[in-house]
Amino acid sequence: MVKLIRVCLILVALSSLVAVASYSSSRNFRKHCLSFEPGKLIWNSTLTRHEHLPRGTTLDLEDNTSSCNRPSQEVTVDVCRIALQIPTSSRSSISFELWLPRIWEGARYLATGNGGIDGCIKYEDLAYGTANGFATMGTNNGHNGTTGITMLNNPDIIEDFSYRALHTGTESAKKLIKAFNGKAPAHNYYLGCSLGGRMGIKAAEAFPQDYDGIIAGCPAVDFNNLQGDRAMFYPITGNMNSTNYITVDTWKGLIHNEVINQCDGIDGVMDGIIEIPDKCFFNPNTLLCKNNQVENCLNSHQVGQLERIYAPHTYPDGKLIFPRMNPGNEIQAVSKLLTGAPFSYSEDWFKFVVYNDPDWDPSTYSTDDVRNADKLNPSNIRTYPRILPEFKKRGGKLLSYHGGQDNQITQFNTQRFWDRMAEADDKLQDYYRYFRISGMSHCNSGPGAWVVGQSGGSPAKGIPFDPEHNVLAAIVAWVEKGSAPNSITGTKFVDDNPTEGIEFQRTHCLYPKSQTYIRGDPKESSSWECK
Numbered sequence: 001m002v003k004l005i006r007v008c009l010i011l012v013a014l015s016s017l018v019a020v021a022s023y024s025s026s027r028n029f030r031k032h033c034l035s036f037e038p039g040k041l042i043w044n045s046t047l048t049r050h051e052h053l054p055r056g057t058t059l060d061l062e063d064n065t066s067s068c069n070r071p072s073q074e075v076t077v078d079v080c081r082i083a084l085q086i087p088t089s090s091r092s093s094i095s096f097e098l099w100l101p102r103i104w105e106g107a108r109y110l111a112t113g114n115g116g117i118d119g120c121i122k123y124e125d126l127a128y129g130t131a132n133g134f135a136t137m138g139t140n141n142g143h144n145g146t147t148g149i150t151m152l153n154n155p156d157i158i159e160d161f162s163y164r165a166l167h168t169g170t171e172s173a174k175k176l177i178k179a180f181n182g183k184a185p186a187h188n189y190y191l192g193c194s195l196g197g198r199m200g201i202k203a204a205e206a207f208p209q210d211y212d213g214i215i216a217g218c219p220a221v222d223f224n225n226l227q228g229d230r231a232m233f234y235p236i237t238g239n240m241n242s243t244n245y246i247t248v249d250t251w252k253g254l255i256h257n258e259v260i261n262q263c264d265g266i267d268g269v270m271d272g273i274i275e276i277p278d279k280c281f282f283n284p285n286t287l288l289c290k291n292n293q294v295e296n297c298l299n300s301h302q303v304g305q306l307e308r309i310y311a312p313h314t315y316p317d318g319k320l321i322f323p324r325m326n327p328g329n330e331i332q333a334v335s336k337l338l339t340g341a342p343f344s345y346s347e348d349w350f351k352f353v354v355y356n357d358p359d360w361d362p363s364t365y366s367t368d369d370v371r372n373a374d375k376l377n378p379s380n381i382r383t384y385p386r387i388l389p390e391f392k393k394r395g396g397k398l399l400s401y402h403g404g405q406d407n408q409i410t411q412f413n414t415q416r417f418w419d420r421m422a423e424a425d426d427k428l429q430d431y432y433r434y435f436r437i438s439g440m441s442h443c444n445s446g447p448g449a450w451v452v453g454q455s456g457g458s459p460a461k462g463i464p465f466d467p468e469h470n471v472l473a474a475i476v477a478w479v480e481k482g483s484a485p486n487s488i489t490g491t492k493f494v495d496d497n498p499t500e501g502i503e504f505q506r507t508h509c510l511y512p513k514s515q516t517y518i519r520g521d522p523k524e525s526s527s528w529e530c531k
Helices: 002-035 123-131 155-181 195-206 223-237 248-267 300-309 344-354 367-376 389-393 411-424 458-462 471-481
Strands: 046-053 058-060 072-074 079-089 092-101 108-112 135-139 187-193 213-217 320-322 397-403 432-437 487-493 502-509 515-517 528-530
Touching (some): 072 123, 195 213, 213 471, 344 367, 502 515
Parallel strands (some): 108 187
Antiparallel strands (some): 487 502
């Protein structure tokens, strides 16, 4: 008994010493953070925030632009927060944030992207990166908020938006990281989705030395044509007062249910997930009202709308502008593409960038407008390379994923992009790999197993940080260990809430392989194979 008591006392003493050491380390980190002078290292910059954020802090972001909808952010590790305003020209600048974690795992740096047409720093991704040991950076992409109005008659801001903000932020971050930690990052990564996906591919194209590994989710490549495609929907649907307007409830109920009825069973399982959208060609004529039917059906004008909506967007001569919409995306698409209002991102692009005309009417959109946008191609924002020779030569790795029921950017465009690159390089998978995420909406959510570690937020906390379940961990393993990912296991939580437990998981295949149902419970990963 005496020996047991003595052992217990020793353990208590050791734990106290560990606690004191941890506190001392944290206290020293705080002192180091607050004595650091970042403004002196980045020429002509203005320091706007400089603070130590202890683990468990809920950061108040009340000064953040309200349209960004990020009023606060939980911080889960000790962080040194540095925010700067960095001029990029005489009439443009970027808001820059670098979060430096006390425990710097693997001497890694992570840059984060933006979304839509916005200038919103993704604070959830700054927290996500630092929680996993990355020194993490984000910018406002050259302007604040979710509109493009500041781009009006200001090509310098457009240039920031196209490529310069991210590159300037990364150059500044690397310089600060080296000064703060006494050594440069050993490996440099990028994480983004949608517009952020385009930003990653643009970086590989224009600045191949910036990153060793890039996650480009649902990438908004062929950017000018994408904006034309998004603008196409409003003239077809008309506004809510149009004679043949299709209501949100009709889209969510009648039309979506018929799409699922026609296409869900193609993969052998009726589960609300269209596993391989390529095989789904929705026929809206089944919804045409017959005889004197007036409920649960569509008139001939409405059926004509659907035929145009589900078709590829083309010029009058048949030349492709953008691939067809993903079938099965209707429940989410009614919030943007099919809502009976102009798609805000494309409306802003044509108003404030293509035409410099705030009075441009989105209801008049035609293929002449997208032709003008692509001809203008401001600051070479198109981002549609056929090859990435310098990025490949220096050993860079690129990973894309895209949801099969994406409600803003069709998955078919990423397939088209990857296929086009593969035609030019039969060894494309040596450095660029693509995964289709069945049942995922735009970047997240949806009926499928969509959580793959693609960003911050609560779902990411429910999966391990390993190459099997997490795309960021997968790119790290590929860059640092040469272990190329052959699949990604996605997770679907009950009610998309990790605290409720896992509903099912599914292995998403390396493109061009497809998930194929074999036998058994469809919620078991073993019931599917990549073929």
